[in-house]
Amino acid sequence: MLLIYCPHCLEYREEEEFSYGGEAHISRPVDPEKLTDEEWGDYLFFRKNPKGIHHEMWFHSSGCRRYFNVTRDTLTYEILETYEVGCTPKITGISS
Amino acid sequence: MSIADPTTSARRSPLTHWHKNNRAIFTMIGSSSVVESYEPKDGSIDEQRQAKELAICDLSTLPRTGFKGQGASMWLGEQGLHLPSSSNSAVIQSSGSLIAKLSDQEALILSDIFALSNDVGNLVNRSTSDHRELTQQTYILPRGDSHCWFTVTGSKASEMFSKICAVDLRTHKFLLGSVAQTSLARVSSVIIRHDFGDTPCFYVLSDISSAEFLWDCLLDAMYEYNGVNIGINALQSLIDKH
């Protein structure tokens, strides 16, 4: 049971207040029609799913009802930072 | 049928029928029909004493509203209201109403329990008549209908909450004017610490469609501490003394 810091509420809250929103920083292709099927398929269906540092979106569903980003180590579950959507993470790279 | 019978007024709490089945006596607070007290089933229940220990009261018909948007704080300020400086906190207005800041772009305004303040009505009227919501990015939210409004009062309230809420609501941690947007028994809720006199009190605003479910959950959780449902008279008497 993670304890997640919501950058909007500025508080730590129980995991059960949040829902997972998938990988963060997936920028939508500017002109999707120009992509090949393969490129479009990669965009739609393929995710990094790394072992280690992962940037992901979370939704504070029973709190402020806003999205934010989380940098989490998928190996240890440790949340290294949370930040607003549109901002860049401070922590990047592959851990352990 | 007394004049305060809730079924003669259009705005009815989702718990109206529950109250009637539990021998509620209704009264008008401003233009709202509210439970004044309950006729005791056996022996007499001292609702005022209960309010100090552990009790729940339904205020769902009392005035409240909300505003949201980038211009909301500024617009509310222009209306002469005093907003808390930080999110998730609440301040009492000189009129008696309470403003809770839910985010830098969202506020919730609640009437006092005597409905003496006209803040809510005034704000609703101004926002819809002058269409400020569009130019100033201020949008009214129908908080009077989307959320029910309960108070949980008494010295054992925090302990009771810990059975159904993951936020630490103990009075030395969740101070006066604190606001938590969280889930109570898995129902999305806003909880505001707003004491009456020296009695700890928590306003609970939750999804109105689950009001009856949450009411039952709260009563069930309160049972262990002998908590009961009370009317608004007992709440008002907590303030009278001061």
Add this chain to the structure above:
Amino acid sequence: MTKRLPHPYGRLIDRTKKIQFSFEGKIVDGLAGDTVATALLANNEWLLSRSFKYHRPRGVLTLAGQDANTMIQLPSNPNALADKELITEGLEAKGQNYSGTLEKDRGSILGLFSRFLPVGFYYKAFFRPRGIWEKWAAVIRKKAGLGVIDQNISPSYYDKQYKFFDVVVVGGGPAGMQAALDSAVDGCEVLLIDENPILGGSLNYSRFDVEGCQGQLIRQELISAIEAKNNISVMTDAVCNGWFADNWLPVVAGNRLFKVRAAQTILCTGSLEQPALFHNNDLPGVIMGSAAQRMIHLYGVYPGSAAVILTGNNDGYGVALDLHDAGIAIKAIVDLRDKPIYDAIAEKAIDLGLTVKTGYAVYAAHHKRTRSVKSVDIRKIIRPGVCEEIGDIIDCDVVCMSVGYAPAYQLACQAGAQLSYNDTSAIFTLKHCPSNLQLAGSVNSLWDLDEVRSEASRAARIVTKSLGFISETEGEIISSAKPSPNHPWPIFSHPKGKEFVDFDEDLTISDIINATSDGYEHIQLVKRYSTCGMGPSQGRHSALAAARIVAWATNRSVAETGVTTARPPFSAEKLGLSAGRSFYPKRLTNMHTRHIDAGAEMLQAGAWFRPAFYHQGKLDNQSCINNEVDNIRNNVGLVDVSTLGGIDLRGPDVAEFLERFYTFRFKKQPVGRARYALLTNEAGIVIDDGVACRLSEFHYYITATTGGADRVYQSMLKWNSQWRLDLDISNVTSAYCGINIAGPNARHVLTKLQSDIDFSSDAFPYMGVRTGVISNIPARVIRVGFVGEIGYEIHVPQLVGEALWDLVIEAGHEFGIQPFGIEAQRILRLEKGHIIIGQDTDAMSNPNEIQMGWAVSRDKPFFVGGRTISELERKPPLRKLVGFLIDDLNSPMPQESHLVLDGTKMTGRVTSCNYSPTLKKIIGLAYVPLEKAESGSTIVIKSSEDYSVEATVTELPFYDPKSLRQEL
């Protein structure tokens, strides 16, 4: 007659309160504070249960509630631990896992045939042919089953509660008490948890000095100090059953599961004494040294009258002194060590002249008729694990084993700590704990009291410093100056086997070795193949020995072999704790009571409760539904549509947002008009639909499906967190109640209401939207046609929903207005050929397949599903959703998900099917292959195992194809 040791022995019992209960039908006398096991022991009854596989007699092993030997049956509670369960007056307890009686178990004959139950038996015997396991499972499960659930018992009340602390200390022994005390600096809230009835842990029963009084003195000192601190909360009889991310600790106490959140945790979980392995080491009467000490000191019970101590350390001498002091004859101290280094306690035992046999092992135990131990065969050790051919027989009635400890590593490992083993000292150590977790005491491989307390103080300094309460440094790591209490090889195999590694699963040394020779060398595979460590005690007493044997058999070190993962829960947890008091919110509309009063049969849709139909006297359900349909087609009815999602979108960019989000165009939609809104995801799949009402230039009110509202709202927020368009998105589903008034007389009813809205056909056309007031109630009114008649949806603030319902009923009274439910609505919309997203669509449905191509705009630059839809449109669709008719009313009605067949090939499925009271035919929707989608095609629907029905594909809608009625 029960005989007890005098006071101060028996710290947990109250000699003034006698309690009678029964075990196996026999009346047993005990004292308040006794467990079932200790009360029986006081009556010299050792036999508690039968083992899982061979039904061997079993008795107390640890007396700490840590082993499966003591599992008994209570009326309301199978698999209760006899050494944990307190006796109560009249309690009816029984043994478990036997046929016949506990004393004479017919199943114990299995022991003679143990060669037919080899390791990996289940895998080998039931692997082939397929399905054979199902046949045998019932027989084997009964034979090997544990307790019985009494299905007549009324359930107890279980619930949950959160608790919040700065520091939580798990384990209330010397380390835990010291750690809690030193953590309780000003402002720091501390919780100390212990599973026993009183704090103290080993201080209550273990011997720390020659006189045997130091433990109690230190305990008293610590307890007084803890009681003086008002910022330490203590929970006894409470088990911390796991460690979850960010110090979320499930603590079980009675019928309540406490969800404790700690900023910092200190684990002082102690260590578990481990058994020695020799022939018949599972006999009742063969116990841990610490179990004997617990019997004496905690319960005042005599472990026996003549004891043999098997030891590999100096602690065994402490056990010997305790037994000797209590008046029990010490027949021999059998010390595995060839040249022991004695401490003061051991020297005292030697000074007393107790018989000590160094370099000896207990090679085998023998039992008497009553099945508990009667003598041991002790032999000189030649080399590790191997003894001389001939030994000495020593008579005794209790054997105490003190050969070493394994840390109670479970919680620490769940937190991510790694267990390593030092092959020289034979000691386990835990490393790499997360930064919010500290260890102290014997879980950290310290046993000397002074060292333990220093380490605990150090842990307290670390956590209080990290929380910002103190600034001083924690000091040096304590490393023990004392010799290891663990003997590296207390394992002696025997030609006749029965040297049990795992008491739960009846596994012996050869079973483990055979598992490795069957090719399962990895410790995790050995566990699964042999079931070692999979029983109720979860390897607490078998993991160490199993690791040692696997290491030996595979020629590796124990450090390389490792131990298996110890997952939560740490101890068995009642299902009530997980199941009890769960929260499933119910959502009701403001009109709920009116539905109930009108005789509604309520149906749950997600969390919402909606009327399925309204009972009409004694009429059967289907007739009620059909009558409701007829009333709409010929008259007027009303339905509660409050559960539909409602989302307010406001701001300058609102039309732009909708164009990107939904498939249609919205920018040129006039104010006062509603438009159908179809939602697809990026894969082009239809996920929701609704109506987009333009209330003003910058204000849209969008409806969504009942089940989809939250998802649509969340998806809007997610997309706009990227697009950053200037608008506000508010989910107002709960804020509005809605009624749909439909039928040829709908307009007549509305004109009866006091309103500033002109409901006439010219002023308020089909798909028009108006705002106004109805009897002073602010309302949003939408002219819709879901059911195919004149229809108005009136949306009003939630709290006036019931008042609106009453107004409409009153206004409609003279027209005979009747409420209708979702069953009638489903038929009505099916007649009209309208689909329901989620019922008539699935995870693969794109707009063209469901004949919704008209709702997709192809001339806008972008929308969420656009790229994929245009891709799909370049290829012929694989299937199509079509209407079908069955004329023969006598044919069985196909159900949702019945297959559309082409010969024996499955080519499609039915999504909706119902009898149409209007058309007097069976109608439905089905996915069919393209070649069958033409109107007039015949499709075959398999409607039961041996019955298929023919249906004719038909143009949609079935009813009023030109939509003359709804647009009147």
